Amino acid sequence: MPRDHRPAKSIRVLLAEDGSMSRGGLAVLLGLVDDIQVVAQVPTGDALVDAALVHRPDVALLDVELPGISGPDAAARLREQVPDCRVLILTTFARPGLLHHALAAGAAGLLIKDGPVEELTAAIRRVLTGETVIDPTLTDASEWAGPRPPVA
Template sequence: MKVIIAEDQSMLRGALSALLDLEDDIEVIGQAENGSKALDLILQLSPDLCLLDIEMPEMTGLDVAEKLQELKHPCRVIILTTFSRAGYFQRAMRAGAYGYLLKDAPVSELGEALRRVNSGGRAISPELSMTFWQTANPLTDREQEVLSRLSTGLSVKEIASELFLSYGTVRNYVSEIIQKLEAKNRIDAISIAEKMGWLG
């Protein structure tokens, strides 16, 4: 199977590539240090699979996965990350990712995951899967929109103006968000949502 690796840390990218190349049935045909280059390589070389880090310059791994889904590209995506955030996981699944693995997994496990995905299965780190499926985002799209603006430092009045809502409506949204996230205040709510990957 032909694989492309996208990872912004060059040492890790090189190590992954070298180790996977030792497997008889895996050939690393391209490496990218950012999401844009990864997308270009996938479109040029048509690999069977791509291993994408989440946090990369220019485009994140999730952005690339969403673009491939939009293009109906057959390359199967496996997200490789240090981030065990439920919001990221759910977004990856919505973008059609076949795998979601932690970077500290052994290479033998990674090789097996690639084979499973290549044959049509899914590969999700066991320590992540149960936690993630059970942690659904309690916020509505509108509440996420309000919280996202709060996190940039906008006031309730400014948010109301931007979203064409009344001051009272936005204030109610903020109260609802704090209650749903069981947060102490707005700052705590932003912190919780960021940790879970629920700020978009």
């Protein structure tokens, strides 16, 4: 009989991404990691807080562009309703002001969406220790040059 090799305390992860194929693929990849458990997947920013209240994830991975409300806006709502949940926002490319907007919304990090799964899992573990994790390709000077959105 196969034994479950998960540690006693797995890191509980919630995924919020609109592309069902990529969300499912990411869930499968994360499910192969011994100390990570995907506890919920949602297709819209509007569904994020309710899912987090039910499943109590340690970390939420949010696509920057979600149907309903954006990843940073969903992160701000999540910070208010489930403050113990750390948030990593995933993006395909840097946009002016995105890094500032994500951090102002309460995200613990901003990563490139299609990066290696090993980097993502390392980032998940790091944000749980209180670190802020930012993909180095997103930190060039042009990122900070854009307009700064108001902080809600």
